[in-house]
Amino acid sequence: MRNFISYKQSLEILEKIVIKTPPIKKMFLTNALGYVIAQDIIADHNSPEFPTSAMDGYAIKAEDIKKEALKIIDKNPAGSVVESVVEHGVCIKTFTGSLMPKGSNTLIPIENVEVHEDKIKIIKEVSAGFAVREIGENYKKGEVLIKKGTIVGFAEIGVLASLNIVQVPVFENPTIAIASTGSEILDLGEEQTNEAQIRSSNHLTIEALCKKAGANTLQMGIVKDDIDSITNLLESSLLKADIVVTTGGVSVGDYDFVQDVIKDKLKAEVLFHGVTIKPGMHILAALKDGKLIIALPGFAYSSTVCAILYILPMIYKLKQANEKLPIVKAKILQDFPRRMPKTIFTACNVEYKEGIYQINFEGKKKGTSAILTNMLENPALLIQDEDSEDIKAGDMVDILLLNQLK
Numbered sequence: 001m002r003n004f005i006s007y008k009q010s011l012e013i014l015e016k017i018v019i020k021t022p023p024i025k026k027m028f029l030t031n032a033l034g035y036v037i038a039q040d041i042i043a044d045h046n047s048p049e050f051p052t053s054a055m056d057g058y059a060i061k062a063e064d065i066k067k068e069a070l071k072i073i074d075k076n077p078a079g080s081v082v083e084s085v086v087e088h089g090v091c092i093k094t095f096t097g098s099l100m101p102k103g104s105n106t107l108i109p110i111e112n113v114e115v116h117e118d119k120i121k122i123i124k125e126v127s128a129g130f131a132v133r134e135i136g137e138n139y140k141k142g143e144v145l146i147k148k149g150t151i152v153g154f155a156e157i158g159v160l161a162s163l164n165i166v167q168v169p170v171f172e173n174p175t176i177a178i179a180s181t182g183s184e185i186l187d188l189g190e191e192q193t194n195e196a197q198i199r200s201s202n203h204l205t206i207e208a209l210c211k212k213a214g215a216n217t218l219q220m221g222i223v224k225d226d227i228d229s230i231t232n233l234l235e236s237s238l239l240k241a242d243i244v245v246t247t248g249g250v251s252v253g254d255y256d257f258v259q260d261v262i263k264d265k266l267k268a269e270v271l272f273h274g275v276t277i278k279p280g281m282h283i284l285a286a287l288k289d290g291k292l293i294i295a296l297p298g299f300a301y302s303s304t305v306c307a308i309l310y311i312l313p314m315i316y317k318l319k320q321a322n323e324k325l326p327i328v329k330a331k332i333l334q335d336f337p338r339r340m341p342k343t344i345f346t347a348c349n350v351e352y353k354e355g356i357y358q359i360n361f362e363g364k365k366k367g368t369s370a371i372l373t374n375m376l377e378n379p380a381l382l383i384q385d386e387d388s389e390d391i392k393a394g395d396m397v398d399i400l401l402l403n404q405l406k
């Protein structure tokens with residue numbers, strides 16, 4: 001008899017394991033999108049470095065705001081450094097992005113003045129320091145701007161560019177090898193020769209999930225339920241990848257050989273085989289030569305849910321990203337009794353309405369763990385803990401937002 005463990009225990013085991021992490025490399029800034037920053041990014045200068053005008057207007061001394069007229073003594077376009085100094089009774093025409101001229105501390109916008117020949121008359125006053133961007137307004141020298149572990153997105157690209165960081169230190173993305181097992185499954189385009197054959201979807205669903213999470217993927221192919229073929233497939237996968245994912249062949253059937261290969265042929269260290277979750281109870285995780293093997297059940301919904309619950313967090317861990325599964329609270333719109341003493345993940349529809357997430361089950365099909373179409377459109381997974389009560393309409397529940405997976 002296998003020893004089934006709880007979902008929580010299975011996560012704790014994976015949290016603790018030590019696997020080889022991919023190395024750090026430098027990437028050209030615009031290619032770094034989606035990678036994880038490998039060190040804190042610290043500002044090496046103040047931004048702006050000098051008081052800078054935030055509007056088009058006239059640089060003045062604040063004390064002159066009530067003066068009858070101020071003489072325009074110079075023009076100060078952005079990108080040049082004006083030599084003239086603002087003394088009492090004068091101003092310098094200054095533009096958005098120009099450095100404030102020496103002696104000035106306030107910018108009076110052009111809308112607030114009347115110009116008479118070489119003089120301005122202030123018709124609407126502003127407070128001292130108006131429209132002046134102070135030194136370090138954006139960031140100060142020594143400030144940690146981007147933390148190690150952050151995924152590079154559009155804002156990070158912009159901030160790195162402003163720091164003139166051309167080569168960004170990032171963690172190499174992990175490589176996931178995906179292998180599908182099953183004598184009945186056919187790859188895309190492969191000719192069907194009997195009625196019992198079905199198209200394999202698992203390998204492509206898992207590849208899509210892994211790629212979206214930023215991992216490199218290797219399709220290792222589809223093999224029949226045969227010990228030697230599965231052994232070869234796993235051995236070659238382990239040489240090439242950080243994590244090897246298989247689907248099929250992990251339950252109790254006569255032809256479920258994946259578990260035998262992992263345990264008896266590869267002699268891998270089994271971390272767990274069997275978790276009290278629905279779907280995915282037969283999941284097996286093992287370590288071999290510092291690499292992780294995760295064998296998922298064959299059913300399409302089971303393997304997809306398990307890939308989300310187990311593979312994605314491992315990718316985040318290997319990439320060393322500060323990333324978590326998007327689990328939020330939602331209001332459930334119908335009663336939902338507890339079906340079994342397991343952690344259950346049920347596909348539902350999610351909508352953001354009246355300031356909260358709301359879930360319903362309209363159009364969701366009931367049946368086995370083969371139903372992947374329940375994950376189309378605006379899906380989420382309702383999470384029922386192992387020791388939870390029956391859910392009542394209107395309760396706030398935990399859901400995993402599938403369209404917000406990284």
Ligand SMILES: Nc1nc2c(c(=O)[nH]1)N[C@H]1C(S)=C(S)[C@@H](COP(=O)(O)OP(=O)(O)OC[C@H]3O[C@@H](n4cnc5c(N)ncnc54)[C@H](O)[C@@H]3O)O[C@H]1N2
Nearest residue numbers: 180182200201202203248249250251256297298299300302
């Ligand atoms: N007597 C028992 N039978 C089953 C049990 C059990 O505890 N006792 N568990 C059931 C559960 S739960 C699951 S989940 C499945 C898992 O079985 P396996 O991991 O061994 O998977 P297979 O038997 O190989 O396949 C299951 C199902 O999925 C289809 N499949 C397989 N590969 C793919 C693929 N790449 N793409 C799409 N679909 C695939 C396969 O044709 C089967 O229909 O076992 C239950 N049985």
Ligand code: MOO
Nearest residue numbers: 279280281302369
């Ligand atoms: O493990 Mo199965 O995936 O529970 O249906």
